[in-house]
Amino acid sequence: MQRRSGPLTQLRRGHEELVLGLLRRHGPLSRSALGTHSGLSRTTLHEILTALTANGAVTTVRQESAPRGRGRPAETLTLNPDAGQAIGIDFARRAVHVAIVNVAHEVVGSASEAHEADLPWDDRAELAERLVGSLVEGSLRLGALSAVGVGVVGPVGDPGEDGAQRLTDLPRLLRKRFGVPVLLDNNTRLAALAESIWGAAAGGQDVLYLRLSHGVGGGLVVGGALHRGAHGLSGEFGHITVEQNGSRCGCGGAGCLETVASIRAVLQNYRAEGGRARKLSGLLGALSEDDPAARRAVNAAGGKVGAVLAALCNAVGPSVIVLGGELTEAGDALFGPVESALDEHILPMSRHKVSLRRATLGDVGGALGGIALVLHESPLLSHYPADPDQGEDS
Template sequence: MQQHDGPLSRLRRGHEELVLDLLRRNGPLSRGELGARCGLSRTTLYDIVGVLVANGAVVVHAPEATRRRRGRPVERLALNPGAGQAIGIDFARRAVHVAAVNVAHEVVGTASHPHGPGLPLAERIGIAERLVAGLAGDSLRLAALSAIGVGVVGPVPSAPGRPAAKTESDDQSATSVAPDADRTVTPDGALPPAVPDREALARELRGLFGVPVLVDNNTRLAALAESVWGTAAGERDVLYLRLSHGVGGGLVVDGGLHRGAHGLSGEFGHITVDPGGRPCECGGTGCLETVASVGAVLEAHRAAGGTAGDIAEVTAAARAGREPAAGVVASAGHHVGTALAAVCNAVGPGVVVIGGELAAAGDALTVPVREALAAGVLPFSRPLLDLRPAALGEVGAALGGIALVLHRSPLLSRYPQAPDSGEDR
């Protein structure tokens, strides 16, 4: 029988997409919770859910016996874990990290491989391919692979005059790197000619795995991951700061990753904290990155007479209260708290998360951060701010790439199948 795609058919498909998207964003929900979020009538919702369960896109979880109360047990609906999987890859400055998650939001594997600075793109992609192959040999089913989310270092802006975020229709096609995401912002704010690496990266990954590729800034993706699986899970307004070889972060606003008008949000490392300080590679002076990045802290430690070979030795010495490490880390923490206070006063997050290698210093870092943060935020905000350490470690940005896919792409649920536009292939 010939199928006709009339108004009623399109309406029904839209309702199915709405239900699938709510489960993708929120994880398992009861029918009542779904109804409160989707706004469909009870009859329509039950009909839609019945079809999705029948075709395998959604599964029903019976309540645990220990949680049952009086009355009829409440079943929860979830995306079928076997309906698809997503891979996240973080091309960090000195390592490649990968993670795999199924559509039910379950992490099925992670892996990392460090490398030296300046490694050519082709070799870094090769590392990613080997790491993914290693996961495939364990628990990852590549036949079910649905999408890849990729984190990269540096700004990932949209071109002037174009929307920063892709539309839903864009996500339903073979989505690739965002417009002009391969460009870097110069100190004067201009966009220089495109650098081919990121475009080549997306094209190469599509060629290897045959699936759509979404690309974003890796620290912004780490922020998203911490709000989905990490220390800020369940929080809707989160400020994340990553103190690594670079300093950056991200904002989760009302449960969604904030990119800004041109996709340039989260560059907290370029907030000025010392007007008379050192020049920064961005063209500014005294940026947070010049005093709180891994390289800056190592340099300050050595200038103070320290002999640590790497940042892990510095943070270990700081945790033990040994000088000069403790003093150097405290100084960096003071600058971090000062910068965070300015951002908190502007955006009002409920949770502040600190990650990256420097966060391994523990209280040696967070105590001065708290002190400077408390001194800088408005008095009535102080008791409302919750400062937490990141929980996901080095694979945070890779998991964030997956969170980007789970939140923005309808391709993971197998239904409806969107045509592959072949864009940028």
């Protein structure tokens, strides 16, 4: 996690976001209208507009229709639709995914390319730059406001921790390439954030995301923002103990959810009951042919997943649970037992207040989450009122 900005920078950034937000919602505005709406002093507003114009985020439009000969023609300010606001990159295990939004927060496009698991970081960064270039096609300008939000595999804790070396090199590498600040987080957590904005839980302020893939991980969105925890170690749902004296887990513990609900664990359970599949596709094929052993293996994982989700709901109180990852392709065989266990273990008065949904963003979720991270970077952004014209909060 990056912490680059002091309080004064934050206040300034908050004022910038206030001005950008007004232009986003009202369209072109005069300087005096901006002053009235924002409550900022002329000096502050002048400084901010100078900076925003210099970096290309805001452009000046001269009102040709204004009456001539009566002093200077009226000037209005507007967002520059060609200015890039944020790039998201997800460095997954065997692929790079990228996505871009403009200053109006519209997703301009996304792209992906697979690679070998051992591809060096320099080559991955180059691949990311090439993918971004393919989307931009020379028409998008990355102003000084832009930043890159980056998802990576594994926990993203404090800098200087075990294994965090790569995570201090990567931002440097990318900053050199793109010339803008880089924000880093775990790609599963970023997918959680993206699902809460553009995906299955769009608009959700409190969202619990669980990903069932080769590993089991997740993320919490709290009050519309990504929750990191005190040391960046949150959303580790895969390492919640679900079996006393269970199998050893890669994390060093035993009986973790990951040891019963990862793709590998489910396949193992299936084979232990006579199944033959070595890959998820085989298991899914067996499910579609109603193989009882395949169904039991997926059911068992679903039951444990539901129990963990219920505990988390009692603690955190989300409105939506999103299940993602390849294992969700098992459909009802998974979701049925998840729902049942959730029903059984959730606080009864919460039962009808949480909905369980399947993730919708797929592979590009992590990259989109990187963008969301950039858009949320200003600590003030999400706390300025959404739209003064829309009246009272609901």
